[in-house]
Every structure is written in structure tokens, then in C-alpha cells.
Amino acid sequence: MQAKRTMPKKRRKEERMNMKHIADLHIHSKYAGACSEQLTLKNLDAVAKEKGISTLGTGDFTHPEWMRSIKEELEERSSGVYSFKGSGSGTRFILSTEVSLVFNKESGTGSKQLFSKDSGIKKMHNCVLAPSIDAAEGINDVLSKHGDMKADGRPLLSMTSEEFVEAVRCVDKNAFIFPAHAWTPWFGVFGSMSGFDSIAEAYGSQAKHIRAIETGLSSDPSMNWRISGLDDYALISGSDAHSLPKVGREAMVLEMGKDGFSFDQMIDAIIGSTAMTIEFYPEEGKYHFDGHRRCGISLSPKDALKYNNICPKCRRKLTIGVLHRIEELADREDGYVPKGAVPFVHAVPLREVIAYVSGKGVGTEYVNNSYTNLIKRFGSEFNVLLESSAEELTAADKGVGEAIADIRANDINIIPGYDGVFGIIDITRKVAARKGGFGQKRIGDFG
Ligand SMILES: [Zn+2]
Ligand SMILES: [Zn+2]
The missing domain is CATH 3.20.20.140 (Metal-dependent hydrolases)
Structure with a gap:
């Protein structure tokens, strides 16, 4: 990749x-x-x-x-x-x-x-x-x-x-x-x-x-x-x-x-x-942002600090998430790449991709059948997600191929998870939330 x-x-x-x-x-x-x-x-x-x-x-x-x-x-x-x-x-x-x-x-x-x-x-x-x-x-x-x-x-x-x-x-x-x-x-x-x-x-x-x-x-x-x-x-x-x-x-x-x-x-x-x-x-992780699950409150670290880490709804201490702790301990700017750093890629499990693209539930027969067909054709899930060419994949399944191309380019929208609630990925609707940045880098930035 x-x-x-x-x-x-x-x-x-x-x-x-x-x-x-x-x-x-x-x-x-x-x-x-x-x-x-x-x-x-x-x-x-x-x-x-x-x-x-x-x-x-x-x-x-x-x-x-x-x-x-x-x-x-x-x-x-x-x-x-x-x-x-x-x-x-x-x-x-x-x-x-x-x-x-x-x-x-x-x-x-x-x-x-x-x-x-x-x-x-x-x-x-x-x-x-x-x-x-x-x-x-x-x-x-x-x-x-x-x-x-x-x-x-x-x-x-x-x-x-x-x-x-x-x-x-x-x-x-x-x-x-x-x-x-x-x-x-x-x-x-x-x-x-x-x-x-x-x-x-x-x-x-x-x-x-x-x-x-x-x-x-x-x-x-x-x-x-x-x-x-x-x-x-x-x-x-x-x-x-x-x-x-x-x-x-x-x-x-x-x-x-x-x-x-x-x-x-x-x-x-x-x-x-x-x-x-x-x-x-x-x-997408369930403790990325700060917040309160019961109050339906989700805040970026910056916004949580504006409220002194207190929930604006129930006035109790917010559950402080991972990004906030990273900000507290960080001694380098966002985007810093140390010498010899091991590269990484983001991936979304294939069943989830198929479910997002089709609008069908992740446990449905439709998703299961599409998944099995792609595995048969490409050999394994990681072959589909990481190794296949965009052309091959789009030929096999146009929607899934396009979604995986977007994931590989980090060109997707995510509503961050908080206080035990998983984040929500929206592959089909590319609005600017992720691109606007939650302090994340795009894969291309590591090239
Ligand atoms: Zn554990
Ligand atoms: Zn609360």
C-alpha cells in the first residue's frame, strides 16, 4: 500500500x-x-x-x-x-x-x-x-x-x-x-x-x-x-x-x-x-474522544478543556479518552515521525465495508454471501483489503472497490467514539470531518 x-x-x-x-x-x-x-x-x-x-x-x-x-x-x-x-x-x-x-x-x-x-x-x-x-x-x-x-x-x-x-x-x-x-x-x-x-x-x-x-x-x-x-x-x-x-x-x-x-x-x-x-x-475506537455515554455528550479534548473536563449536562467528571491523554503526555507536534518508525495502514474489516456500502446489517445473509464471494476470489480478507489492485476489486464489486480505495486514501468520514461508544464510519458520505482532522495524519503523509 x-x-x-x-x-x-x-x-x-x-x-x-x-x-x-x-x-x-x-x-x-x-x-x-x-x-x-x-x-x-x-x-x-x-x-x-x-x-x-x-x-x-x-x-x-x-x-x-x-x-x-x-x-x-x-x-x-x-x-x-x-x-x-x-x-x-x-x-x-x-x-x-x-x-x-x-x-x-x-x-x-x-x-x-x-x-x-x-x-x-x-x-x-x-x-x-x-x-x-x-x-x-x-x-x-x-x-x-x-x-x-x-x-x-x-x-x-x-x-x-x-x-x-x-x-x-x-x-x-x-x-x-x-x-x-x-x-x-x-x-x-x-x-x-x-x-x-x-x-x-x-x-x-x-x-x-x-x-x-x-x-x-x-x-x-x-x-x-x-x-x-x-x-x-x-x-x-x-x-x-x-x-x-x-x-x-x-x-x-x-x-x-x-x-x-x-x-x-x-x-x-x-x-x-x-x-x-x-x-x-x-x-472508531470506543474511547477516542472525551464524553459521557448516558448524557450523549462527546467532546474533543479541546472542547472538554473548555468545560474543565466536566459534563455540561450532568456536571460530573467526563470520561477522559485516549486522544486527551496523548495530548497531555505529548512532547512533540502532531505529525512528527520518529526515525525508524514502523509504518502502518488503517483498515476497516471487510464485512463492515460491505455492510456500509450495501446499507445492510453486518450479520445479514447478503453481507455474508458477498464476503464469501470476495474471499473465494482473492484468497483472504487481507488480500482484499491490502493487496488487491483497485481495478481488480472494482471489477469484482464496484461499491466495495470504491470504498476500499477511499479507505486506503484515508478519505472517509468518522464520528469519533467516546465513553464506551464505538465511532461511526461513513464510507458513503464523504464529508469533511476526518479531513478537517482530529489530529490525525493521512496515510499519504508518511510516504
Ligand atoms: Zn484488556
Ligand atoms: Zn454527563
Whole structure:
């Protein structure tokens, strides 16, 4: 796509022996709260193929039942990389999980108290990638002392992020930990309710082991580039899918071996040579702007400040969104591109594109049939969204082809999400809202 930046010369030779793997390492199983019953390993394997994803996190390895499925259904294919037993091919699975830590920020210890707005009690989500089933089971043993692992695929654990990293690394130093959706108000390390302004503050003595952050749906890399303190961190993108269609709505494109790779090689690729990330439009994320869902109030950070961050309707404190927190921590102008920054593209899931263009619901038979036809013709969803030529696509489906051309050119209108409400994309009616700018850059601007 047009966003690709020129690759440094020294990497080019290596790349000939590599291929691009699309990886989504943050998903959930049917055992996590508010997640679809359809999230089984078999279905995940199938949906990954349909989307064009080569490598998927298992999600929820901390849950005993899910771990049992992982052990029953998968086998190791290369060190730390798994696939369906007897298949020798198909989707590669990496052991992954997300945990919700609850702790007292003032005392710096884990807390059994429930979250309350006015206390020092905080919650923070962290993701872990484990290098083997043995490591994952060892991690589960240690973490089970801090919470009920059976209660949720994303368990609630009484410990600080510092204690958590230390505990996981005591089991296996190669386990890879990163803060999940770093900017979301209640559960993100930099979220408006967490109050941390840096990785050092949040992880204390263990901060040196954090090498990456997940940007989450409501922010994209260009927003994160405005904070110089994040230059040393890889920016991870994952879907955090709670149902099959959401798998891959954000993902990473990793340059790795043509004939396969190990867990350690994958971590090296994440840290050092991510080729590109695939991003949700951040305005579409449900915490991009500030606001109050119940009051129907949505405000840009600038407008929220005019009201002193107080809701003009109910006079309570607004839920401060991701863009506002970025503005608070940014020490660079909007549009700044750091040296060596990994390029990215925005994408809209294909079912949503078809639904927008046709005016039919995303779960309807019409959308499903059109989707299946396009997948048959182009091989996978990412082939349609990222690789197909505008001519081919328009020949297959004129409306969808034109909409995808507009998405690739960032020429669409979005009403930003706020306080838990997803943003609304309008592909068919190109008015000036996005072009007017919510502090975003167009893909062409990175050329
Ligand atoms: Zn989370
Ligand atoms: Zn209100």
C-alpha cells in the first residue's frame, strides 16, 4: 500500500529469505467475560485462514479448561509455536493471555478490594506471550496464588504490574509481557484513570523488561509517536477480539523465516523488525474522544478543556479518552515521525465495508454471501483489503472497490467514539470531518 516507507538498505537482503506473516497475538477464548461461545481453537484456525492471518495468539492460557483444549488439540511445530495436531501446517498458535491486575496505587501492593473511583485502587491489563506449554503452566501455578484462574479467561489478580512481571519472569525469563491497550481510561497503563505517565512509574524495578506496548483500538502509531518517551518501545497491534469476526481488526506484519520461525525469533521480529502494523481507525475506537455515554455528550479534548473536563449536562467528571491523554503526555507536534518508525495502514474489516456500502446489517445473509464471494476470489480478507489492485476489486464489486480505495486514501468520514461508544464510519458520505482532522495524519503523509 501507499503508506510503506522506504526500508533501510541493510534489511533488504535478509528480507529475501523471509516472508511476511500477519500476526494477531491478542485475542480471547470462549472462557473470557463477554466473549462468544464460537471462540474455539478449531473456529479460530478457520477464521485465521479466511482472514489471511498466519499466526494467532491462543488467548486465555491462564484458564484451566482452555489450557486443556490447547494441550489436547495443538502440538508443537517449532520451538514455542503450535498448530493443530497432525496438520503440520495451518495457523500457527502462540501461547498468549491477558490478565487484569488490581492493586492499590498508593501502597504499591496488590489489593483484594474492588475497584472504586475515589480510592487508590487501580486496575491494569497486561498481556503475556509464553515460550512453551511448560512455561505457561508454570506461570499459571504462580499466578493462581493471586486470584481465581477459573473465574474468567482474563483473570483478576491482586498484584501490581511490578510484582506481576517479577513473578512471570521467575518462571521463564523469555516470557514476553506488554501493557494491553495502553491508553484506555480504566485498564490501560497510561489511561486517564490509571494515572501513570511512564512505563518506569508503572513497572518500577521491572520496567527494563518491558519492550513493547499495545496501542489499542483508540490510538494508532502516529499518536504514540508524539511521545518521545515511547521511542524505545515496539508498538504492538492486536485485535483483543471477543468474537470471531473481530479477529485481525488490528494486527502486525512480521518479517520472519519462509520455512517457519521459533517463539524467540518472533519476539525478535516484534522488537526489531516489524514490517508494518494494521490499524483500526482510532476515531472508531470506543474511547477516542472525551464524553459521557448516558448524557450523549462527546467532546474533543479541546472542547472538554473548555468545560474543565466536566459534563455540561450532568456536571460530573467526563470520561477522559485516549486522544486527551496523548495530548497531555505529548512532547512533540502532531505529525512528527520518529526515525525508524514502523509504518502502518488503517483498515476497516471487510464485512463492515460491505455492510456500509450495501446499507445492510453486518450479520445479514447478503453481507455474508458477498464476503464469501470476495474471499473465494482473492484468497483472504487481507488480500482484499491490502493487496488487491483497485481495478481488480472494482471489477469484482464496484461499491466495495470504491470504498476500499477511499479507505486506503484515508478519505472517509468518522464520528469519533467516546465513553464506551464505538465511532461511526461513513464510507458513503464523504464529508469533511476526518479531513478537517482530529489530529490525525493521512496515510499519504508518511510516504
Ligand atoms: Zn484488556
Ligand atoms: Zn454527563
